[in-house]
Amino acid sequence: MALLEIRNLAVEFATARGRFRAVDGVDMTVEAGEVLGVVGESGSGKSVSMLAAMGLIGWPGKVTADVLRFDGTDLLSVSPRQRRKLVGKDMAMIFQEPMTSLNPCYPVGWQIAEALRAHHAVPKERVQHRVIELLEQVGIPDPSRRAGNFPHQMSGGMNQRVMIAMAIACKPRLLIADEPTTALDVTIQKQILDLLVDLQRQHGMGLVLITHDMGVVAETAGRVQVMYAGQMVEQQATDGLFNTPRHPYTAALLDALPERAIGRHRLPTIPGTVPGIDDRPAGCLFSPRCKFATARCAAEAPVPQAGVRCHTPLDDAGAPR
Amino acid sequence: MLIVPTFIGVTLLSFTLIHLVPGDPIEARVGERGIAPERLAALRHEFGYDQPLWKQFVDYEVQVVHGDLGVSLVTRQTVWSEFLTLFPATIELAFCAIGFAVLIGIPLGVVAALRRGTPFDYGLMGASVTGASMPIFWWGLMMILVFSVGFGWTPVSGRVSDMYFVEPWSGFMLIDCWFSDDEGACRSTLSHLILPTIVLGTIPLANFARMTRSAMLEVLGEDYIRTARAKGLSGMRVTVVHALRNALIPVVTVIGLSVGGLLGGAILTETIFAWPGVGHWIIESIQRRDYPVLQGGTLLIAIIVIGVNLGVDMLYSVLNPRIRR
Ligand SMILES: Nc1ncnc2c1ncn2[C@@H]1O[C@H](COP(=O)(O)OP(=O)(O)O)[C@@H](O)[C@H]1O
């Protein structure tokens, strides 16, 4: 049985300018112990879809899905109280901005202890000990002193380690990491990623790694899903995706990788931006930026077939079929 | 050090204002009976009111710097001792009013923020705009008309009914009547306290509710609230432990800074309800041209307001770890 199973997930926000579908028709399956990469430019609905899975979309957002199941529990019909028993314990999430994701009013050790206490993860008298152990595990030096620090007294990298300690405190079976390194210095990024992958292997967790960096995916994920403008446009095993991308958007993302641009004069970029609330085209959402787009693409929205949402998926040579 | 200019400013202001009012203490005492002009001049000379104003002011300043606030011209008690006897009544009223405003205003603000955009939210915000601009005098008289005169539920004036004698052990009637073990006295004290508390507490209540709502709205959008929810905490715990704790930082500042306005409101409230406190005392001193009481009382209240504001700064740094070092 899959750890996380999502079918036809949609998230709609009521905004001043009408309803906006931030996520539309997303399918996702995460098996226990696997690393799934989710990539896409900023604004493509990666965060919103995973927040929806965690039950963290509040007013004015509305979540619908055909299937939304965690480890056999139907998250759509479960009571809020039951959901809270899963969230933070069996499924945990860390976020993009470590500096603002911790409460400024409490010491970091206290915030980790709170997660342990909320789920009775360890006996009361062991909580303090476990906090130190966790801080040590995520590579924070001098953990017993650091536990008393407030978030503003630590660096972004340190705070992200605290967030990770908090997320793994109750030994979750699924960890969702939403661009965990985007806000950090390049030198720290690698350390945090290595830490996540290490922890994932040690605990055998399922890991959903959200990123807009194809390079990160190549190094860590076994399977990749590509998102664009709220839709899942392609999914493949990492090797296949890098060698034979089927969706023109995936191919464009790969072309933009620095290591593939060697010998060229400048880095190719994808012209234009992800359409937002005002400028979603009819037909395929990527069509205005797609170099292979046809009249049909502009008029008619494609449905996913064999893991690709495209009228003219690319063949092994990278040409549209 | 802002103490010196503040001190001079406050005393100079009250000195100037009271001398702009026609009449002096001697005339006020004599009233309509009249007095022989020679006798009036002699008395004025005796009290020093024939001196030039600047000399009177400097003499007063020198006296205060030596720690002497003078003696009431009416009661012959020292200003300090009168203040000490009356001040607990004012604190009691102010404390109850702040408590009332905090205990009702903050939860209302929290609920409005959690239900933003609902009729409850709009209704409460409308009411709080009205409440914050409520003229105390009118509001107090309306409350008396409705609840004291109309329904006969509460007494009109004073701190406790004349039927009871409560040993003024601490000066705080709530504490004293508690220890007096006299249930009737306690009930009487509470019923005397309730209207003045509501009247004085209305403006701060409205302000606290609005302030709490906007602070909560801001905090609820913060990333760390999402983190708290992602831990699987209950909505109550997220709201109180994570959101309200942060929202209280600006709210406590507003509470502290409202103490000055509250003491101003207390003067009016005490006058309406004949509440035997410092405000009532100062208003009477104006009518009697009791210069030492007026100036000393004003000065003491100014010192208290400054002290409270300093206390707020300290509390702010306790509440906000980011400015602690
Ligand atoms: N609370 C919200 N209200 C309205 N629109 C939102 C809200 N949260 C996210 N969105 C919109 O949803 C889209 C997807 O956002 P997001 O999932 O954060 O993108 P990503 O994580 O891929 O960068 C964006 O266009 C964003 O503006």
Ligand SMILES: [Mg+2]
């Ligand atoms: Mg995001």
